[in-house]
Amino acid sequence: MEHIRLPKVDNVRLLDRISPRRSRVGTLYLTATHTIFVENEAGVRNETWVLHSLVCSLEKQAATASGSSLLIHCKNFQVLNFVIPRERECHDVHLSLQRLSQPERPDELYCFSYKPNIDAEERRPEWDFLDLRADYRRMGLPNSLWKLSSVNQHYKVSDTYPADLFVPESATPPVIVGSSKFRSRGRFPTLSYYSKENHAAICRSSQPLSGFSARCLEDEQMLEAILRSNPHSDFMYVVDTRPKLNAIANRAAGKGYENEDNYSNIKFQFIGIENIHVMRNSQQKMMEVCELRSPSMSDFLEGLESSGWLKHIKAVLDAGIFIAKAVAEEGVSVLVHCSDGWDRTTQVCSVACVLLDPHYRTLRGLMVLIEKDWISFGHKFSHRCNHLQGDPKEVSPVIDQFLECVWQLMEQFPCAFEFNARFLITIHSHIYSCQYGNFIGNNQRERTELGLREKTHSLWSYLWMNRADYINPLYRPDHSQTQGLLRPSTAPYCFKFWRALYNRFDRGMHPRQSVEDYLSAIQEETQQLKEQLASHKQKIAQLEQEQEWSVPQKAVPFDKSPTGWTFCNDMANTPQDYTGGFFTSSPCQPRAPITLQTEESNKTSKSILSNGSDQESGIADVSCRSPLSEDSTRDPDSDEAAYSAS
């Protein structure tokens, strides 16, 4: 609270990003956790809530006659432009937000203040919801080939690895420790995924400290042990996910990559995925394109191309496919690494898992996968997502790329995933929101020290409780698309721009009716009808038994419209809001016709018309549920939710 210089500012304007002339006037409140904009309009109470931890950057622009403008970019790709009447007030809001959005200490993070009055005992089931050991058991581990090693208990061997690790049966502690000394950050080769059908495994590590000529016997033995754990195979792949040039450059620093001559029976392979800095810049460029006010088709496509974003997504997916095919089709084990083994390695291993194992295409499976390959193996969420004030060069959208790869796959295989895109988008925003403890810290050791299990809530159990919202109605576990290895195409034309994520808050851009919501409603109703039918049949049987010949009770006539319908009709109407107003809560009201200006004012009229179908795109009115934007910024359970008007 001490950071809030000004809790309330009146007469603030919230500009519409796409057509700045449309704006809303209201009051801006700063609370300990949120920025809240309440529109002053008779009748409807429109609120916009922005979580401080989602604020990514703040820009104060030069003051004009109408006030000072404050531009807020959020990590969930929301962009808000406030105009604050007085320069002084804008300055205060700016400074307050700057401090509030960049906590210095972990205990200032939102997760520690989110629903705090619940004791550790009650929190335990939330955290026990996902059990990584159960997933390894599902893979068939431990078995005669792979064992659970206690070598990293208390994080003694590698402080960024989890305590529990699977290693080849023949790998002795001296071999493991020796190998870890030859790998960056001690991240020795360890198991990520095991295919019980053919014994092939995906292992992961960091780069070897080979320099120009260094060798390490234990490391060579470690790889040998991995190879031997796959009895049907006489070689293994070692995949370095970096571009070759980057790997060679690392050799000068005493790091590098495996020399095929020193390791027996390995096939070494580079897969050029660019580093975190390239990815950060690429996403930034793409977001600039997404935020263009009214780009032409060419502006957009050229911008998308020059950002390189889809090229990088394709590279990650291509790498995942290479590994998945090696495991499933060739039955060959793969060791994957990059430099530190926590960014590209993580992406590629988890993409391969999604391709390989239908389990990871279920709701629970994807959560387990993120828990396993990302959280437990020490993807540096705090640094990459900039949870705390830190080095901007450490920030990178590595996890965004993984989620997008999954989305691209869903677009190619609409029946193969149990979850929908909303699930991915919800996970995305909570990775950045700091509302749950899952993504706090950079590794398991840090998380244990922070006591997250005792002091915060787990996203996974929240998602599971609300799973009805995240089910893909087209999921068919028995469909031919769904079985075994997914074989996506990575022809460039298969990749799409993910509008629902990157332009999530530009409502006017999205389809106005949702097939998915409609199908979910149908699915639910079909289920009800089936039950009803069954109970009718039972009743009839009963009646027949009782030798009664009266007419069976008349069924309640079913409204032939599924529940999603009214909502869909509302959606169809929204685009009529071309020039005025925002998405109000009663879009069915007939709108007063807007008279087109005549010649006197035709300059303005022309510019309205020049974007004939330019959509108004409001900042999501949080009181209105949108199919594509769950409101991470205002959780209904949060204490502040009482503030919301409904």
Next chain:
Amino acid sequence: MEFSEYIKTANVEDVVLRQPLHPPGRGTLCITGHHLLFSDREEGSCQQVLLLLRNIDAIEKSVENLLTCSGLFSNAGLSQRLDIMLSGSSGTITIKCKDLRVLQLDIPGMEECLNIARSIETLSCLDSMSELYPFFYRPSNASLRDQWGLSSLERHYSQMKELHDRWRLSTVNRDFSVCPSYPQAVIVPKSTDDDMLEKVAKFRQGGRFPVLCYYHKKNGMVIMRSSQPLTGANRKRCREDEQLLQAVIDGSDKGYIIDTRSSQQALQARMTGGGLESKSCYSSWKRLQRQMERGKALQESLIKLVEACEDESNNMDRWLSKLENSKWLSHVQTALSTAGLLAECVERDGHSVLVHGSEGTDSTLLISTLAQLIMDPSCRTLEGFLTLLEREWVQAGHPFQQRCAHSAHSHARLQQESPVFLLLLDCVWQLWRQFPLALGFSEALLLRLATEAYASDYGTFLGNNQQERCALGVKENTHCLFQALLRPRERDCYSNPLYEHTELAIWPSVHPQSLQLWRGFFLRWTPQTHHLEEAQEEIRNMVIEWGKLALSSCPAST
């Protein structure tokens, strides 16, 4: 005329056919006057391909040494056949279809190969319309006496009672002498008589005087369409034209003219006898210039896009740059936003609008059709949409014969080809994507129409206008596509299971982020598209199951 003179080799055995989504097959190839027939004699499968020769856009032939390609058939049964074939040379014909399918035929015997190629080249682009397949197609489930077409302007007018006050049906064009590309009946303001119309026709290119194309019931505003006025360099006027347009506005303050050319293009048109409605002569009308690509440029755009889709370099930058460079999506964006503008003028601002470009047979029809889909719920059903196409494209005289003579693969010199109709279908698909519940037809219908416009068993898209169709006796001698699409089985396939009527206008978003490549058409023959079709099938099944249960839960009352 005998087709046989073009067919030197009618049958070839042991031909290998490679086509997308199927494994290669070996069988017999047969060429007839209108078809290429392939039947596979492999054990356990009976793959048959019947391809309308008219569907073939281009062929490429090459003669290959068989020894080098024998690796493809490594199983024992086939290798025995190889030595029979080794006795002669062979050739390969690559067939590129107007529906973007690419087939490859390996034909034993160089001479046979060349004969087949020559036959295909000749028979796929016969000049004489009366020799085209629709005049020979006699399906067993239909009779030539069945109703032809869905509606006529006469019927349309008589159904629209609200028109009768101010509008009349004119048959001034009953013998096509006033406007060769118009139908025999048109709807015009009641106050304009036929003599006036004849004078106006002389003042408009190709005689396409302003006629009513849409009446907006909610506010009585209308969309008119025409061709450009022939003002020429010395700015001729035509009083009757001005009166006709004045009669359209009748009392309301103002109308809009949407000219689908840039101001510069419109001004330049004066040099060649065309022109635009000047402010001084048409004071109640306000002109809006919205440049839309047409003609050759549009055809080239299609060619570039198809080329980009067939690029196998697997390079993202290259793909995006080629996609951008083709400009196809820009044309989609322009068409949808111009149609949005038109609909906005009518529906939201309450003004009547006249639409024209130069000839009034292409972009004019494109945006008037899209605007009607946006505003008018009755156009969004399966029948409604087909009726709209019949009225606004077939009867209104879009020159299908010229525009769809060739598609993206043809090496022939471009003449009048232009994929305006395909652009329309693409725009409709974009609407369908944005409003998946609001349109009563499926993507499959759009794909079918895209194929039929270029090569068809039916007479619907034959000729360039009603006059030509009358002269050919299309109605009497061919079957009607639109009727065929509405038969029960077809209807099941071409209707949208999710459709629910809505009275509201469906305003499309035209942000670049909202528009997508129509993969279903441009990448139709890839396995990825096949996955999406399976998903559509699942959707259909879900709705059917739900529908059955919903029905059975309401037992017939006694």
